[in-house]
Structure formats: structure tokens, C-alpha cells
Amino acid sequence: MAEKTLEEVPVQQREMFEKGIAALQKNNLDYAVTLLLQVVKNEPGLYEAREALRAAQHKRIGKGNGGGIFRRFLGSANSVTRGQIALRSNPLDAIIIAEEVLNEDPSNMAAHELLAEAALLSRFPKTAILSLEIAFKANSANRKLAEKLADLQNQLGNRDRAERIINDLLLADPHDPTLNEKLKNLLATRTMEEGGYEQAADGSGSYRDLLRNKEQAKSLELESREVKDVEVAVLLFAEQELKLASDPSNPRVLRALADLSLKKGDISGSIRWLELLLQVAGLNDPQILIQIRDARLLQFDAEEKALSSDDPESAEALKRMRERRATFLIEDVRRRLDANPTDLHVRFELGELYLKAGRIGEAIAELQKAQNNPSRRIAAMTLLARGFARRGMNDLAAKKLEEALKEKPVFDEEAKELSYDLGVLLETMGRPADAIIQFKRIYEQDIGYRDIMARVEAFYAAQS
Numbered sequence: 001m002a003e004k005t006l007e008e009v010p011v012q013q014r015e016m017f018e019k020g021i022a023a024l025q026k027n028n029l030d031y032a033v034t035l036l037l038q039v040v041k042n043e044p045g046l047y048e049a050r051e052a053l054r055a056a057q058h059k060r061i062g063k064g065n066g067g068g069i070f071r072r073f074l075g076s077a078n079s080v081t082r083g084q085i086a087l088r089s090n091p092l093d094a095i096i097i098a099e100e101v102l103n104e105d106p107s108n109m110a111a112h113e114l115l116a117e118a119a120l121l122s123r124f125p126k127t128a129i130l131s132l133e134i135a136f137k138a139n140s141a142n143r144k145l146a147e148k149l150a151d152l153q154n155q156l157g158n159r160d161r162a163e164r165i166i167n168d169l170l171l172a173d174p175h176d177p178t179l180n181e182k183l184k185n186l187l188a189t190r191t192m193e194e195g196g197y198e199q200a201a202d203g204s205g206s207y208r209d210l211l212r213n214k215e216q217a218k219s220l221e222l223e224s225r226e227v228k229d230v231e232v233a234v235l236l237f238a239e240q241e242l243k244l245a246s247d248p249s250n251p252r253v254l255r256a257l258a259d260l261s262l263k264k265g266d267i268s269g270s271i272r273w274l275e276l277l278l279q280v281a282g283l284n285d286p287q288i289l290i291q292i293r294d295a296r297l298l299q300f301d302a303e304e305k306a307l308s309s310d311d312p313e314s315a316e317a318l319k320r321m322r323e324r325r326a327t328f329l330i331e332d333v334r335r336r337l338d339a340n341p342t343d344l345h346v347r348f349e350l351g352e353l354y355l356k357a358g359r360i361g362e363a364i365a366e367l368q369k370a371q372n373n374p375s376r377r378i379a380a381m382t383l384l385a386r387g388f389a390r391r392g393m394n395d396l397a398a399k400k401l402e403e404a405l406k407e408k409p410v411f412d413e414e415a416k417e418l419s420y421d422l423g424v425l426l427e428t429m430g431r432p433a434d435a436i437i438q439f440k441r442i443y444e445q446d447i448g449y450r451d452i453m454a455r456v457e458a459f460y461a462a463q464s
Contacts, residue, residue: 003124004045013043021052029060037103044095047126053099054130057106080110087118094118095127109135113145125156136165143169147182154186162186171286172345233263249280262295267302271295286340293332300325329353344373348380355383355390363387378404378414385421394429398422416442416449423455432459 006014020035036053039046083097098115101108112131119128132149139145146165154162166183170176237260243253254277261270271292278288300321307318333350337343351366364387371380381404388397401422408415423438436459442449443456 002045003047003126004043006046006048009043009046013039013046017046017049017052020049020056024052024056024059027059029056032056033060033103037099040099041096044092044122045124045127047124047130050127051130054102054106054134057103061106080108080114083111083114083118087114087121091118091121095122095124107134107138109138116148120152125152128152129156140168150182154189159186159189167287171343174287174290233260236260237264251277251280254280258291258295262298267295267299286336286343289332289336289339293336296328296332297325300328326353326357330357344370345376348373348376351380352383355387360387360390364391378407378418382418382421385425389425394425398425398429401425411441411445416446420450420452 006017009017016035017039020032020039023029023032023035033053033056036049036056039049040053043049079097079101083094083101086093086097095115095118098111098118101111102115105111112135116128116131116135119125119131129149129152132145132152136142136145136149146169150162150165150169153159153165163183163186166179166186170179170183173179237257240253240256240260244250244257247253254273258270258273258277261267261273274288274292274295278285278292281288303321304318307314307321330350330353333346333353337346337350340346347366348370351363351370354360354363354366364384367380367384367387371377371384373380381400385397385400385404388394388400401418405415405418405422408418419438419441423435423442426432426435426438436456439452439455439459442452447453
């Protein structure tokens with residue numbers, strides 16, 4: 001079974017669809033929903049009818065005509081469960097059940113997920129995408145949902161949309177191997193399509209026809225393998241420069257020039273190309289900003305390697321370079337934060353850097369915001385406690401560490417660090433009895449942790 005166009009359905013269903021559209025245009029929403037719902041039940045593969053139905057349902061809910069909240073909630077859970085059971089034997093029945101739920105509550109995420117799953121089993125990919133996009137819009141943090149949507153968009157040839165979804169996921173976890181592999185495959189597929197290489201692969205054309213001459217053939221062979229030496233990088237760089245002359249704002253060419261500059265060892269050149277790419281792609285592209293940061297750090301690494309600390313003059317130069325590096329890191333994080341003020345990961349980075357630089361007030365301000373990020377909450381609370389302690393606010397520091405410990409479900413390495421810091425702080429505050437409680441917690445689990453054995457045994461020795 002496959003999705004149908006309007007011309008492929010019987011005249012009776014086509015006429016009903018047209019009446020439904022006319023009712024929708026006249027804002028006769030109840031009648032439009034009734035007609036269009038009947039069409040999708042009779043012709044579940046007619047995507048146009050389903051799309052119009054969803055628009056009519058959302059519009060009707062917006063006008064307050066969608067039924068009571070209690071009535072919608074009461075029936076939806078049981079109906080979705082029924083749909084999940086039907087899914088195993090007859091996906092089309094599951095689609096109808098999902099539509100009945102959505103007719104009462106077009107924003108019901110469980111029904112949308114059921115509909116998408118049933119649509120995929122029925123080979124209705126556009127229908128599945130319609131529901132997945134609605135569900136994803138409501139819950140963009142759901143990685144499983146995002147990956148499913150990206151995969152399906154890619155299957156239907158919507159490469160740009162799939163790439164945007166994967167790139168957004170990579171913002172949260174840039175080094176995730178699965179996501180990076182998906183992006184790599186996606187970009188490779190796009191390159192094959194745009195270059196016309198698929199025709200050659202399936203026998204309908206030839207690589208030589210596409211390349212036109214031997215020099216282009218040589219170029220393709222070079223591009224198809226990893227660049228391993230400077231000579232190859234120089235050759236490919238020259239070719240990309242020629243492409244840029246005819247298309248100065250091509251982001252793919254600018255990215256290639258930045259990458260090849262690094263291969264040639266020209267870090268400054270790579271940064272220049274990345275800055276140009278940033279202007280083309282948008283001044284708030286976090287991935288490009290991170291690449292610029294990484295390239296600049298390579299420059300600092302090379303400078304540090306060149307300096308020798310054997311003589312006083314070089315040692316002083318090395319000290320100044322490290323100060324410049326620390327200043328740059330703060331400027332870089334602030335630049336990325338200006339581009340995306342809601343990114344709590346970046347706020348955590350900035351707070352941590354401020355703390356290292358001794359800018360305690362600024363560090364506290366950033367870390368207080370960063371602790372609202374669930375994945376960085378405990379780490380942010382730990383740094384906040386250190387910031388308070390460095391300002392002499394030991395009571396606030398102890399309170400923050402105690403709060404962090406309460407949120408630890410297991411006594412792992414992070415919990416040991418929190419207990420140790422709290423114990424040391426309590427000793428400083430003149431509360432040895434409270435401090436030893438924290439030290440003994442660690443001693444019971446890990447006698448070799450830092451100097452915990454000496455601390456606990458000294459306490460018992462003093463008692464005896």
C-alpha cells in the first residue's frame with residue numbers, strides 16, 4: 001500500500017474532500033472536520049485530506065470547539081492503548097483509532113506517535129512525518145523522536161531538514177559517535193546526489209561522462225580518500241578556490257577551504273575561512289563558533305610548544321601566552337553565549353572560567369543560571385559552593401553542597417567529592433563533629449580516597 005494523490009481516489013471521495021476544503025475555507029469547522037475525517041477513514045492513503053483535516057482540527061480547537069478537556073483526557077488513554085494493540089495485527093485500524101483521538105485532541109502526543117508508527121507500517125511516510133513533526137515541535141528534547149524524524153526525512157529526500165535536526169542534536173552532544181555517523185552519511189548521500197554520482201553507480205551513466213576529462217577524474221579520486229599529505233591538500237585547496245570564484249557565498253566550499261587550510265598547517269587561514277562561513281551561515285551558528293575556538297586553541301598549543309621555559313625570558317613569554325589563552329577562552333564563551341543566550345551548557349563553561357580567573361561575582365551569577373540545566377546541575381552547584389567559600393560565605397557554600405548531596409541517588413565519585421568538600425568546609429567553620437560524619441561516609445566506601453584514611457584515623461586517635 002502507498003499514499004495516493006487526489007486523482008487516484010474514487011470520485012465520491014474526491015467530491016467529499018472538496019466539500020470539506022470549501023467548509024474549511026468558510027470557517028465551518030465542525031462540518032469540515034466531519035467530512036475530512038470520513039475521507040481519511042475511507043482513503044487512509046490520501047495525504048492531502050489528512051493534512052487538511054489536521055489544519056481544521058487545530059483551527060477548531062483554537063476557537064474552543066474541541067470538546068471538554070476532561071472528556072478528551074478520559075477517553076484518549078484507553079483509545080491509544082487500543083490502538084497499540086491493533087497496531088500488531090492491522091496498522092490501518094490503528095490509524096483510524098489514532099485519528100479518533102486526534103479529532104478530540106489534535107495535540108495528543110501519544111496519538112501522534114501511534115499514528116506515525118502505524119503509518120510507517122502501512123507505507124505512508126508523508127503521513128508519518130506529519131505526526132512526527134507535530135510531536136517533535138512539542139518535545140524537541142526527545143532524542144529518539146528526533147532521530148526517527150531525521151531518518152524519515154532523509155529517506156524522503158528532505159536532506160536539509162534531516163541535517164538541521166541532527167545538527168541540533170549535536171549541539172547538546174558534539175562528540176556523539178552515532179549522531180556524527182548519521183551526519184556523515186547524510187552529507188555523503190547529498191554529495192552523491194548533487195554530483196550526479198548515483199546515475200553512474202546504477203549504470204545509467206558513467207563517471208567519465210560526469211567528470212568530462214582525466215583531470216577531473218584525478219580530482220575525484222583525491223577527494224574520495226582521506227587527505228594524508230600537504231601536497232594533496234594544496235591541490236584540493238586550489239580547486240576549491242576556483243569554485244569559490246564563481247560562487248563566493250557557497251558554504252560548502254568555504255567549509256572545505258577551512259578544513260584544507262588546517263590540513264596544510266595554515267591555522268590562521270582556516271580561521272579566516274571559518275569567519276567568512278559564519279557570515280554566510282549566520283552569526284549565531286554554534287558549530288562554526290566552536291570550530292573557530294578549536295582552531296584558535298591549536299594556535300596557542302603551537303605557540304606554547306615553541307616556547308621554552310629554560311630561560312627567564314621564555315618563561316615570561318610563556319606566562320603571557322597562557323594569560324592571553326585564558327582571556328581568549330572567556331571571550332570565546334561570551335561570544336557563543338551572545339549568539340545563544342539560552343544555552344545553559346555555555347553558561348556553565350563561562351561560570352567555570354570566571355571562577356578559574358578569580359572573577360567570583362561573575363562566576364556565581366553564571367553558575368546560578370547554569371544549575372537549572374539538569375545535566376550540569378550538580379557540577380554547577382559544586383562550583384557555586386567553591387565560589388561562595390572563596391568569598392568567605394561558608395554557610396552558603398555548605399548549604400549548596402548539602403543540597404547537591406541530597407540530589408545524588410547513589411554515592412559515586414561525584415558524591416565523594418561533594419562529601420569531602422563539605423567535610424573540609426565544616427572543619428574550617430569549626431564544626432569537626434559534622435565534618436567527620438562526611439569523612440566517615442567516604443571512609444566506609446573508599447579508604448584510599450585522597451587523605452580520608454588519615455583524617456578519620458586522626459579523629460579516632462584524638463578520641464582515645
